[in-house]
Structure formats: C-alpha cells, structure tokens
Amino acid sequence: MEIRGKREALAESFGMAQAIATTRSTRPVLQNLLITATKDGVVVSATDMEIGLKWHISSEDCEVLKEGSVLLPAARMAQIARSLESEEISISEGETLCVVKGGRSKFDVVTENVEDFPAIPDPPAAAALEIDAAKFAEMTHKTIFASAKESTRYALNGVHLEVKDGVLEMVATDGRRMALIKEKVGKQAKMPAAIVPQKALGQVEKLKTAAEEKLSISISERQIFFKAAKGLVVSRLIEGHFPPYGDVIPKDNNKKAVLSRAGLLSAMRQAALMTSEESKSVLMSFDDGELTITGRAPDEGTSEVKADVKYEGDKIDIRFNPQFIIDCLTVTDSEDMTIEMKEPSTPALIKDQTGFLYVAMPIHIV
Numbered sequence: 235m236e237i238r239g240k241r242e243a244l245a246e247s248f249g250m251a252q253a254i255a256t257t258r259s260t261r262p263v264l265q266n267l268l269i270t271a272t273k274d275g276v277v278v279s280a281t282d283m284e285i286g287l288k289w290h291i292s293s294e295d296c297e298v299l300k301e302g303s304v305l306l307p308a309a310r311m312a313q314i315a316r317s318l319e320s321e322e323i324s325i326s327e328g329e330t331l332c333v334v335k336g337g338r339s340k341f342d343v344v345t346e347n348v349e350d351f352p353a354i355p356d357p358p359a360a361a362a363l364e365i366d367a368a369k370f371a372e373m374t375h376k377t378i379f380a381s382a383k384e385s386t387r388y389a390l391n392g393v394h395l396e397v398k399d400g401v402l403e404m405v406a407t408d409g410r411r412m413a414l415i416k417e418k419v420g421k422q423a424k425m426p427a428a429i430v431p432q433k434a435l436g437q438v439e440k441l442k443t444a445a446e447e448k449l450s451i452s453i454s455e456r457q458i459f460f461k462a463a464k465g466l467v468v469s470r471l472i473e474g475h476f477p478p479y480g481d482v483i484p485k486d487n488n489k490k491a492v493l494s495r496a497g498l499l500s501a502m503r504q505a506a507l508m509t510s511e512e513s514k515s516v517l518m519s520f521d522d523g524e525l526t527i528t529g530r531a532p533d534e535g536t537s538e539v540k541a542d543v544k545y546e547g548d549k550i551d552i553r554f555n556p557q558f559i560i561d562c563l564t565v566t567d568s569e570d571m572t573i574e575m576k577e578p579s580t581p582a583l584i585k586d587q588t589g590f591l592y593v594a595m596p597i598h599i600v
Contacts, residue, residue: 235271235302236326241336243295244323245315248308250440250465251280254287254433255308263350267308269325271298279354280308285434286354289465304332305346314341355468357459361450363397363423367442367462370449373404373415374435376565376590380413381406381432389429389474395458396427405479411558412482412593413565425451428458429476434469441465482593484583487574489547491520495571495586498525499563501541505529506556508537515597516556520575521549529556552578553597559584562592 251267259265259282268279276291276298304327311334315323320337327333327345334341374393382390385408393406400421405414441449441462450461453471460467505516505527512532519526522545529537552575563571568586575582584592 235269235304236300236324237269237271237276237296237298238322238324239276239291239296241315241318241321241323243291244325245312247278247289247291248312248315250287250289250437251278252308252312253437254280254282254285256282257309259283263305263346263352265307265309266305266346266351267311268303268305268348268351270303271301273298273301279351281352281354283352284431284470285437286468287437287465288354290463300326302327303348305348305351306332306343310343314343354466355457357450357452357461357466357468358454361452361461362425363402363419364448364450365402365417365419367447367449369417371439371442373402373417374439376415377404377406377413378432378435379406379561379565380408380411380592382408385409387474388472389476392429392431392472393435394427394429394476394479395425397423397425405476407477407479407482410555410595411562412479413562414479414483414591414593416589425453427476428453429472429474430458431469431472434458434460434467437467441467482581483591484574484576484581484593487576487580487583489520489550489575490545491525491573491575492544493525493541493571493573495563495566495568497541498571499560501525501527501539502556502559502563505537505539506560508535509556510534514555514557515553515599517551517553519549519551520545520547547575550575550578552582553599554582554594555597558594562594566590 256264264282270277275293276296278289280287318336323336325334331342332345377393385391396403402417402419438460452459456471458469508529508531510531516527516529525541525543527539562584566586572585579598581593581595
C-alpha cells in the first residue's frame with residue numbers, strides 16, 4: 235500500500251481514529267488504526283469494540299499510488315501527522331515497517347497484522363431517518379452535558395433518542411438535572427427508543443464537514459449507525475431503561491422569570507467565585523424587577539450579585555449548584571432565558587427561545 239496526501243486531511247482522520255482507539259484494552263490490536271487504499275479512495279478505520287469509525291478521505295486530499303491495507307498505532311500516527319510541517323505526507327508499506335515521510339522527516343513505523351483488526355459493520359440498507367447534520371450536532375451539544383459520567387444506572391450514562399409522531403427527541407439526565415430538545419424529522423421517520431453512549435455522539439458531532447450536509451441514522455437490535463459524506467460512526471447501544479422523562483418536567487410552576495442569558499451567565503459566574511467544594515451552591519432570590527444571587531465560602535467570604543429580571547409571582551429564594559445553571563446557559567445562544575419555579579424544594583424549568591428545555595433540581599439545606 236502506498237498513498238500521498240495532504241497533511242491536514244491525514245492529521246484530521248488520524249485524530250478521529252485516535253479518539254476511538256483504546257489504550258486500556260487487553261487487546262493491543264485495538265490501539266491501532268487501519269488505512270485501506272482502493273481505487274475508490276482512502277478509508278481510515280478504528281474501533282474499541284463498542285464504537286467503530288470509518289473516515290473517508292477524498293481523492294482531492296489523498297492519492298492512492300498502490301492499493302492495499304496497513305495497520306498502524308493510532309496515537310503514534312496522529313502525533314506524527316500533527317508534528318510535521320510539510321503540506322504533504324506519504325505513507326508506504328514494507329514487509330514489517332511502514333515508511334512515513336513529510337518534508338525532510340522520515341519515520342519507520344512497525345506494522346501489525348491487518349487480519350487481526352475487527353471488522354466494522356456497515357449500516358442497514360434503509361435509514362430510519364435523515365436529519366441536517368448541523369442541527370443534530372446542535373441537539374447533541376444541548377443535551378450531552380447533562381448525562382451522567384459514571385453512574386451505576388447505566389442508562390443515565392448516555393443520551394436517549396426516540397422518534398415520536400415525526401419528532402426526534404433527545405434527552406439526557408444524571409438524576410439531578412435533565413436537558414431535552416426536539417426537532418421535526420417528518421412522519422416517515424421511524425426509530426425505536428435508543429440510548430447512545432456519550433463517546434459515540436462526541437464523534438458524530440465531528441462528522442459535519444459542510445453546510446447543509448445530511449446525517450443518516452439507522453438502527454439495528456443492538457447498534458446505531460450515523461452516516462455522513464465523510465464517514466460512518468457505529469456504536470453499541472446502552473442497555474437498560476431510561477427513566478420516564480416526561481414525568482420530570484414541571485407542569486404547575488406558578489412563578490416566572492425572564493432574564494438576559496448573557497447577564498445571568500455573568501452574574502452566576504461572579505457569584506460562584508465565593509463558593510467551595512463543601513458548599514457548592516448559590517441562593518437565587520427573585521423579586522419584582524431584581525434577582526439577587528449570593529454565594530458563601532466558609533472562612534473565605536461571601537458574594538452578592540444583582541441582575542435585572544422580569545418577574546411574575548411571589549418572592550422566592552431558591553438554591554442551586556451554580557455549575558448546573560452555568561452549563562445550561564453556555565449551550566445556547568438565545569438572547570433571553572425563562573425560568574419557571576414553584577417552591578424552593580421543587581424542580582425549576584429553564585427554557586431558551588428555540589424549544590430547549592432544562593430541568594434543575596434545587597439544593598435543600600436543612
């Protein structure tokens with residue numbers, strides 16, 4: 235196998251592969267990336283047995299001089315491609331070594347047996363739905379942050395996807411907060427509920443390479459496939475039952491605040507400066523025309539920050555983890571945000587102007 239391509243395109247594909255190739259597996263072959271060169275072009279593949287990637291490099295970015303396949307260490311190849319200053323890189327396979335050249339630099343890289351690399355499945359012939367890739371990336375960005383990181387309730391470690399009556403719903407929760415966004419995809423779209431790992435969705439976000447590009451999503455019994463012009467991400471689904479998230483959304487909150495998103499974000503960040511790991515909370519006091527946010531760090535001091543608000547309802551003092559509020563404010567660019575509340579001990583509902591919903595559980599201090 236021999237190819238010659240643009241350094242930038244190869245570095246991008248090797249970086250994608252490195253993000254998936256695992257360094258902690260008992261199977262060393264999973265630390266590698268597979269380069270396959272055919273008359274149709276170059277494909278870079280990687281897998282950790284949970285998530286698989288096939289990344290296509292266009293003929294404009296990479297020329298196939300000799301067809302074939304080679305298995306190389308993903309991290310090493312990504313480092314080499316990033317470090318070279320030349321515009322082009324050539325990769326040629328020998329019997330036991332692969333020669334990588336760029337400018338005046340040359341690397342001899344030990345290859346592995348291509349036949350040991352696990353096959354990455356292709357998607358079903360019929361896609362369950364097709365969606366604008368940029369819109370799906372936005373939906374992912376607005377939900378994935380709320381999923382749990384290492385919960386023993388495995389279903390919370392991913393993002394729940396489901397199509398209901400032609401509307402794609404994406405929702406994530408860690409049990410203390412929940413983010414939900416919806417997008418119309420057409421009555422013809424049919425997809426059962428699925429829980430997708432965070433790592434897989436992080437790679438899907440990178441598939442968007444051009445404006446108005448479409449993303450095809452298909453699903454089998456245990457896997458989900460995301461296909462765009464540049465490549466394919468396939469992932470095992472997380473097993474388990476996602477909680478009935480519709481029941482979590484407050485329906486009878488009777489206090490409403492409308493605030494500038496940028497103003498609230500700035501005020502929350504300032505107030506949070508006077509909190510500590512032991513007392514990771516701020517008190518939000520809503521009254522007619524004014525919001526006061528106070529923080530307290532034991533033995534260090536306090537903070538008090540005020541912001542303008544359009545407020546309807548009786549005065550309320552409600553306490554939150556400031557990072558939970560900051561997180562939801564940073565994933566949207568809406569000019570204004572709406573916060574609906576009922577009691578200091580019941581969930582608050584936060585909305586932007588695009589349909590994004592965020593439920594945050596308050597902190598109760600006895």
